[in-house]
Amino acid sequence: MPETGLRSAPRFSIIVPVFNVQGFLRACLNSLLAQDFADFEVIAVDDRSPDRSGEILAEYAARDPRVITVRHEENRGIGAARNTGVDRASGDYLLFLDSDDTLTPGSLRAMADRLAGAEDPDLLLFDHVRSYWWHEVKPSAARELLAAAGAEVFRPAERTEFLQMFAVVWNRAFRRDFFVDNGFRYTDGLYEDALMVYTTMLTAERAVCLDHACVEYRQRRHGNSMKTPGRKHFTIFEQYQRLFEFLDGRPDLDHLRPLFFERMVSHFLFTGARESRVPVGDRPEYFHRAAAMYRRHKPAGFTPPEDVDARQFQALERGSYRAFQALGLVNRTRESGRQRLRTAQGAMSRRAASVSYAMQRRRPLDPGLAVFSAYWNRTPSCNPLAVYEKAKELVPHLHGVWVVREDLVDTLPDGMDHVVVGTPRYWEVMARATYFVNNVNFADHLVKRPGQVHLQTHHGTPLKRMGIDQQKYPAAAKGMSMRKLLERADRWDLSVSSNQHSTEQWERVYPCGFESVDAGYPRNDVFFRTGSQEVLDIRARLGIAPGSTAVLYAPTVRDYQVGYVPRLDLEKITRALGPDVVLLVRTHYFYDQDPRLQQLQEQGALIDVSRHSSVEELCLAADALVTDYSSIMFDYAALDRPIINYADDWETYVRSRGVTFDLLSGRPGETPGVVATDEDELIEAFRSGRWNGTEAGELRAAFRARFCPWDDGHAAERVVRRTFLGAEDPSPAPLPLSERTVAPSPREAARRVEGAVLTGPAEHPSGRPDVELTG
Structure with a gap:
């Protein structure tokens, strides 16, 4: 106080x-x-x-x-x-x-x-x-x-x-x-x-x-x-004019005029030599304004001090821009910039697998062509896929092409246009597309042309440190070049944000020139557009028995470990929770398929969903989520279902990766529900009912209010309208939390479907019942 x-x-x-x-x-x-x-x-x-x-x-x-x-x-x-x-x-x-x-x-x-x-x-x-x-x-x-x-x-x-x-x-x-x-x-x-x-x-x-x-x-x-850069830097002349007018009223300070004159001229030279302040086209006018100020305020008998370049002062006094150019000051920063560009272009040319890429970049951009990719050219998914689908609806003239790995081509839906990296058509598409959408960065060899628009959708809310913050955590950075990372981020024009926390983090840890699109996550729209029968159908496809409580266990990657190291004795957990609970286990996509999980699945102990194509479907199927520090918790919070954080290595994780807030604090808005730090605590949380108790519900509500302010089923529409249709403000405006209708929980879905069978028509596909349903 x-x-x-x-x-x-x-x-x-x-x-x-x-x-x-x-x-x-x-x-x-x-x-x-x-x-x-x-x-x-x-x-x-x-x-x-x-x-x-x-x-x-x-x-x-x-x-x-x-x-x-x-x-x-x-x-x-x-x-x-x-x-x-x-x-x-x-x-x-x-x-x-x-x-x-x-x-x-x-x-x-x-x-x-x-x-x-x-x-x-x-x-x-x-x-x-x-x-x-x-x-x-x-x-x-x-x-x-x-x-x-x-x-x-x-x-x-x-x-x-x-x-x-x-x-x-x-x-x-x-x-x-x-x-x-x-x-x-x-x-x-x-x-x-x-x-x-x-x-x-x-x-x-x-x-x-x-x-x-x-x-x-x-x-x-x-x-x-x-x-x-811009003409606003010409204000420097007005400011120094005011200073000398101040000195005119203070004759007792006349002895300081030479000092301030030298400071003024040095400031003019410093500012005028930088393209980041005075554009090349404005430099002649800038020079003549500076020369006029020089002649107007030069004190009698002034000689430049020894620690400055007297030739620059003399050129200003003569008012000769040609003489000034001859000193090389004007061109110095521009030449270094050109040299850097030549170096970058040379490196790009060496990396590019086809000379045709450079030739294709001479052709005009195709205003109706958009390139999509997700997770380093894996199968289409996540926010880019949701944006792609909504764009087909709202911008029918737009043609989307997906960049995919050659070994994943067979996984694409029928009719989805695609290119494989390195093929002739790949270079053509990358050269001529107007729009680029990705949840990670495109490859370094991509040269962004004037007029091309890059949309970075991201793929999670950052609990862990990202971007330039990773420099403090060697286990997380793993030799990553921050300069190259930021050069890739420099290509972003628009950055999708799921909440204010993300907006602030992205702007700070990626200090680049993008605009934030505060829209919510497009991939989460499905949570507000899925009805009861669809929830039950997803569970059936996954093999979840009717009436079972499905718990999705989705841990994140550990930067301080090599390969997948189980944090839980899954066999012990499933045995302790009993036959009415089924565990859906999803390992991080960085890891290969785990043989032990396959064995446990064959034994009927759990369901291995590590390679399931849609994490959103897994969330819809689950009655509860058990995770550690994975960003999946922020998405799952939109469903308003129980979240349990299993944090057995919190202190190690914080030291090795860093975090943006204290997940385990127990404060509303930071902790989404029950926290367990060992297996016995986790088992007790389920057996006692704390996992779905009143206190957990209150924490979940505060967490949802903070991290799901814009997820309402219309995020993809807001992103599409801003990116492809040029809307100034994302629209429609997000619905208040109290007015959103989220997909029903599995238990509620079963109740509604059973009631609908008894009373007539089931429900609208959005999940909103069209008739009064009975118990």
């Missing part, structure tokens, strides 16, 4: 502007709320973020009164969001934290102690570290400068070395009265930090330093506005 004491206002107001950061926002807020110094408020300003950041803010505000949310009715930019935060703030000091960065542990305590010891200076300058997506952390360039300052209190205008620190507002704290009384306001557009830093530093009378890395500055691979 906040350390309020006798204080009427918090010590810190932490202002967090929020826009399109749902994958990072929780980490930011958690880093604040976990601080051991609690006398603060968080002013989170939702700058009309188009993602679900606003929902995350509302969740945190409801949980902790220190989190105060403000929402802009229209997007106004980071400067305006910070101004809104300042207007709402009541703390002694203002901190500005970007919503994709985090505060390190103990930072607020260290700041508070330093400020108290210095009797509340105008500014506190503190250290930071840079955190990269490959999990490297680097110290800042100011570390030694801040350490050398010790306990000194100084006037920043008299200490020019501090004026050359990284010019951002999140590596310093501002006394609120100093900030407000001097009328400081953020301006519109990019590079507003530099203007604010310089003007506040030149105005402050008392500043101190803190030798503590308080902020972890996330170097995002994608999504940083500074790394998005």
Whole structure:
């Protein structure tokens, strides 16, 4: 709880502007709320973020009164969001934290102690570290400068070395009265930090330093506005013009003009040399704008310092773009990019089995051609198959072609068009298709052409760590190249999400430029479109005796083990549960068929469904699910049937693979039902009835609400309309949980069918009874 004491206002107001950061926002807020110094408020300003950041803010505000949310009715930019935060703030000091960065542990305590010891200076300058997506952390360039300052209190205008620190507002704290009384306001557009830093530093009378890395500055691979090219980067000229207008009103600071002039010109050169900021076509205009600023503000007698390239300064002063080009600065980053492209194309050419692929890519795209694949070119299944089937209905002109392994061609349904990897038609289809749909990644040799659209459907909700998070878990990464992984993910245009948890995880662990389609999982639509007789027919095909309780046991793969290692004595379990319970066992698809399971099946102890073509049918047939950490639990939760987690190696799994939340916590929304950590506990859970008791039901309801918010039978339609028909918002809107009609449980299905036989017509295929059924 906040350390309020006798204080009427918090010590810190932490202002967090929020826009399109749902994958990072929780980490930011958690880093604040976990601080051991609690006398603060968080002013989170939702700058009309188009993602679900606003929902995350509302969740945190409801949980902790220190989190105060403000929402802009229209997007106004980071400067305006910070101004809104300042207007709402009541703390002694203002901190500005970007919503994709985090505060390190103990930072607020260290700041508070330093400020108290210095009797509340105008500014506190503190250290930071840079955190990269490959999990490297680097110290800042100011570390030694801040350490050398010790306990000194100084006037920043008299200490020019501090004026050359990284010019951002999140590596310093501002006394609120100093900030407000001097009328400081953020301006519109990019590079507003530099203007604010310089003007506040030149105005402050008392500043101190803190030798503590308080902020972890996330170097995002994608999504940083500074790394998005466009004319918005021309705002840099307006910001520096404002700075020199400020200096015009302060003749006492004339001696600092050469310093700020050099900083301005160096900033212009740095920005203009990067294609990620100024596109090649805009560079001549950018150069001439920079040259005009150079001539307008050059101090008398200025000479470039020794540590810069004087030739670049001279070219700007002359206003000669041709001379500037001759220095090679403009072309340097472009040439390196071209070289990288040539290298990638050369490697692709060597991998491609047919020269015809390059020739086919010269032909126009076929707007009606779509390529589908699932699980590394296995038999059509999962989300891609559900999307394929719905596309045939809603987009009849679209022709879908499946990529399959040669040894699986015989498993395809009649009439399903397909290609085998490496064949001439394969290269033609991959070159000319407009749409690509997969639940994993397509092969590295695929070259994405302009106009092609890639839909990544995924194949599970991530309990385990995925993407760049796997770097911390060698057993999970197993030599995987993260750079290649992200290059494959760079091809994604759209990413299907089954719930908000997945959306946030995918955006964070795959830092690429895709758009999230919050639609639910298409493969789960069948759970809402299956009737009673169909449920019973599936059970009959599987060999489940009428009246039996079918328990689906579906464990996940263990990265720390080689091959399939049974976690349960299945013979003991089936014997203990008795003849009325039948165990359906499905091993992970990474494993080969297990001989012991086949033996137990022959003995009648269980049914081995490891090679059954549809996991969705297995879920519909089962009265309950026993799993460990498999993502099947999130899908099965949509059916609202009992889930039992057998977690005998939880701590080992967490250490070897990592998890995104504590499955065993027992908290609503995290644990889906009963948890067993050994075989005896599992047996007891069934014998006592706890597996289907009231407490388990309450946990299951909370878990379902969190992880099945969009699964309502229309997920495939939403995905198809967004991908192939260009709908801006996925439609139709998901039905509320209370209005969904899910497939009946096997016991209810039997009751309905028996009742229908007695009373007349059975039911609508959706599972909704058309007549009143009797017992």
